[in-house]
Amino acid sequence: MSRLTRRSFLVTGIAAGAVAGVPAMANADPGPAASESAASLASRGLSANPFTLGVASGDPDAGGFVIWTRLAPQPLAEDGLGGMPGRRFSVDWQVYSDEAGRRVVRRGVAAATPEWGHSVHVELDGLSSDRDYWYRFKVGHHVSPMGRARTAPHASSYGSGLAMAFVSCAQYEHGYFTAYGRLAEEQPDLILHLGDYQYEYRRDTYTIPGGNIRHHEGPETESLANYRQRHAQYKTDPDLQAAHAAAPWLVVWDDHELDNNWADEVPEKPEVPQPDFLTRREAAFRAYYENMPLRRGSIPRGIDMQLYRRIQWGQLANFHMLDTRQYRSDQGCGDGYDDCPEAVDPARSITGAAQERWLLDGFRRSRARWDILGQQVFFAQRDNNAGPAKITSQDAWDGYVASRQRITQGWVDAKVRNPVVLTGDVHAHWASDLKLDYDDPTTRTVGSELVASSITTGGDGADSDPKTQPFLTINPHLKFYNNQRGYVITRIGRDQLTADFKVLPQVTQAGAEAYTKATFVIEDRVPGVQQTYLRPLDPSAARTPGVDRIQEVVDLETKRP
Numbered sequence: 001m002s003r004l005t006r007r008s009f010l011v012t013g014i015a016a017g018a019v020a021g022v023p024a025m026a027n028a029d030p031g032p033a034a035s036e037s038a039a040s041l042a043s044r045g046l047s048a049n050p051f052t053l054g055v056a057s058g059d060p061d062a063g064g065f066v067i068w069t070r071l072a073p074q075p076l077a078e079d080g081l082g083g084m085p086g087r088r089f090s091v092d093w094q095v096y097s098d099e100a101g102r103r104v105v106r107r108g109v110a111a112a113t114p115e116w117g118h119s120v121h122v123e124l125d126g127l128s129s130d131r132d133y134w135y136r137f138k139v140g141h142h143v144s145p146m147g148r149a150r151t152a153p154h155a156s157s158y159g160s161g162l163a164m165a166f167v168s169c170a171q172y173e174h175g176y177f178t179a180y181g182r183l184a185e186e187q188p189d190l191i192l193h194l195g196d197y198q199y200e201y202r203r204d205t206y207t208i209p210g211g212n213i214r215h216h217e218g219p220e221t222e223s224l225a226n227y228r229q230r231h232a233q234y235k236t237d238p239d240l241q242a243a244h245a246a247a248p249w250l251v252v253w254d255d256h257e258l259d260n261n262w263a264d265e266v267p268e269k270p271e272v273p274q275p276d277f278l279t280r281r282e283a284a285f286r287a288y289y290e291n292m293p294l295r296r297g298s299i300p301r302g303i304d305m306q307l308y309r310r311i312q313w314g315q316l317a318n319f320h321m322l323d324t325r326q327y328r329s330d331q332g333c334g335d336g337y338d339d340c341p342e343a344v345d346p347a348r349s350i351t352g353a354a355q356e357r358w359l360l361d362g363f364r365r366s367r368a369r370w371d372i373l374g375q376q377v378f379f380a381q382r383d384n385n386a387g388p389a390k391i392t393s394q395d396a397w398d399g400y401v402a403s404r405q406r407i408t409q410g411w412v413d414a415k416v417r418n419p420v421v422l423t424g425d426v427h428a429h430w431a432s433d434l435k436l437d438y439d440d441p442t443t444r445t446v447g448s449e450l451v452a453s454s455i456t457t458g459g460d461g462a463d464s465d466p467k468t469q470p471f472l473t474i475n476p477h478l479k480f481y482n483n484q485r486g487y488v489i490t491r492i493g494r495d496q497l498t499a500d501f502k503v504l505p506q507v508t509q510a511g512a513e514a515y516t517k518a519t520f521v522i523e524d525r526v527p528g529v530q531q532t533y534l535r536p537l538d539p540s541a542a543r544t545p546g547v548d549r550i551q552e553v554v555d556l557e558t559k560r561p
Contacts, residue, residue: 048073048083049142050118053232054241057135057149057248058293059311060190064124065149065248067093067135068293071118075236076217080228080287081114088113091120092138095127099134101146112139117228117290129154130314147245150189153314158369158494162313165247165489166192166374168254168424169454171199172234173212175485175507179455181239182502182514183487184246191247192319194424195254195376196457198234208459213508222280227287235291244293251292252307252321254376254425258284261395263330265303270330278303308355310362317492318368320359322375327352331394339389343399350377350400351407359407363414369494369524370418371411378430379404379421379449381438386474396425408436412446418524419447420497422488427454428461429488429501431480431520433528441476445528450499450520452488460506461485463517465537479529482517497522499529505538 050071058066069091074083088111095106105127112118120137127133130153137144153159165188170177183191202220204212221227234240255261258281260268267277274280285300298306307326311319328350332342342348349356363371373379378396385391392398411419421434434447453461461483466472469481484503491498499520504512519533 046071046073046084046089046140046142050082050084050139051137051142051144052082053235053291054244055135055137055144055147056244056293057147059250059295059309060150060152060248061125061311062129062152062154062314064127064151065133066293066295067095067120067122067124067137067147067149069120069137069144070232070235070291071112071120071139072232075232076229078218078225078229080117080223080225080232082118082228082232084114084118086114089118089139093120093122094136094138095124096134097131099132099146099148101134101136105133117287119290121294121296123295127151130157130159145241145245149248152312153316155312155314157314158316159314162190162316162492163188163489164190164192164492165487166194166422166424166450166452167455167487168194168376168452169196169427169457170234170240171196171206171454171457172237173199173201173203173206173214173216174208174459175213175456176510177237177239177455178507178510178512179239179485179487179502179504179514180237180243182504183489184239184242186489188247188489190313191243191249192321192374192422193249193251194374194422194452195252196256196424196454197251197253198230199256199457200230200259208508210459210508213459221284222276224283224286227284228290231287231291249293250311250319250321250374251294252323252374252376253288253325255325257288258325261331261335262325263328264326266330268335308358312368315368316494317370317372318362318366320362320371320373322351322359322373323355324350324376327355329400332399333394335394337384337391337393339385339391340394340399343392343394344401346402348400348402350397350403356403356406360410360414363411363416366414366416368417370420370492370497371416373419373421375421375423377423377425378451379423380432380434380477381475382471382478383474384471386470405436408434408446412436418497418522419527420522421447421449423449423451424454426451427458427483429453429480429482429484429486429503429517430478431499431501431518431529431531432475433477433479435477438475438477445477447527448522448529450488450490450529453482453484453486453501453503455487456485456507458485460508463503463505463538466534479531480518480520484517486514486517495524498532 050073052075056068072082097103110120200221285305307323329348333340397404430451432449433445437443464483486503500516501518502514503517520529
């Protein structure tokens with residue numbers, strides 16, 4: 001990324017005087033980044049670099065995107081305030097049409113306030129569609145790193161194609177975030193993070209064989225200070241910063257941003273009295289907004305936060321970003337792997353009624369070539385039992401069978417051209433066909449699911465042979481499995497979507513190279529995944545004893561310490 005001196009920032013700022021600039025758009029009260037003129041904000045210097053958490057962009061449309069930073073000269077401060085004084089600061093920002101930062105197209109001043117963790121969210125509009133931009137921030141004599149963003153194509157255009165990556169599950173203690181760094185090197189146009197961006201556990205509560213590689217600061221996250229500190233610790237990682245600076249992100253949470261396996265207003269262990277759980281939820285939501293490049297529509301209000309939303313990438317794709325935590329019915333049968341009668345109760349929902357209506361309406365209105373659901377937990381049926389009993393995860397869509405059936409039937413009835421579900425959560429790569437009736441493998445395929453492994457969660461894992469994976473034998477619609485860490489990068493065009501499943505040989509040591517384990521293609525109007533490449537099992541790779549035995553996979557995915 002280009003470096004910028006204080007003098008060059010000031011020079012380009014002066015040059016921008018002849019450019020029609022749009023200042024930061026004011027967030028709805030009580031927003032953290034209300035735009036104000038420089039005269040209304042006294043310039044107060046900071047002796048230490050406040051940009052220790054990097055920069056980010058997100059939620060792009062055809063005319064702009066959000067740019068983000070958070071001031072924190074002491075990012076791991078226990079009070080969660082990042083070493084910032086308890087007053088507002090003016091933050092200059094500039095957007096450029098070139099990576100060298102010579103051609104300024106927008107500039108302005110935003111307020112970073114202590115009430116919102118000195119975070120800055122600037123919503124840009126009026127930019128050209130389907131092109132790259134670069135941006136950075138300045139406070140006093142401190143200048144942030146440069147970030148790259150990209151606008152979506154115009155609504156009437158397919159654009160120049162889309163390189164989209166998706167990731168999930170980055171447990172700081174379980175390894176190095178090398179996969180984020182390798183993803184940044186791929187220079188995608190868009191990155192989806194599908195949850196478990198950070199983990200709530202205190203040090204050494206959730207461990208891997210041989211012991212954790214790094215350690216969490218602070219206690220289990222329960223207060224606003226705790227969540228702010230934990231987010232800051234994750235964002236100090238240089239590989240995560242590189243991924244944020246490489247492309248705009250679309251983010252949704254899963255469970256660990258608050259509490260393992262939480263459901264609506266119910267904590268993981270409802271049998272243990274937790275009278276402050278809703279206070280904890282409010283704190284977690286507030287910290288999540290403060291630390292993510294989200295638009296003002298996602299500003300939390302008490303215990304509620306609007307996170308499901310739709311992003312249009314021209315005529316090429318609609319991204320329906322879902323929230324399967326905040327509105328779901330509590331998991332059935334004690335939240336385990338069970339043959340659970342509650343799983344088929346039509347009154348239970350994983351999305352809630354309002355989000356379900358919104359999604360089905362989006363299917364009916366869509367004219368996109370690809371309709372992509374960015375969401376958290378396994379969508380296809382994944383039976384753990386070869387016999388007549390159906391043993392499935394009650395935390396996934398298997399625990400909400402009627403919900404899944406309504407959504408799937410909804411895209412079939414709406415004649416969605418190419419429905420694709422993207423998933424995280426389960427710490428392994430998967431690819432599968434989607435059915436209306438999973439119990440009859442001869443029924444037609446009506447969609448496709450791609451699942452990204454974890455960035456680090458679970459430690460190194462091991463290279464694995466899909467042919468020996470029991471889940472694939474029991475569930476013939478499941479087509480691929482691999483238990484290494486990594487990410488998925490896709491290339492989306494009019495005629496097909498190509499997905500490369502990238503893996504790293506280890507994350508317990510930094511610096512590993514990523515390679516493609518398998519490639520799948522989804523053809524236009526041909527639902528289902530087609531494998532085109534599989535790298536053979538490396539016989540010299542380190543093996544984790546028993547990792548391919550089905551029960552050990554299940555135990556890993558419960559994520560219970």
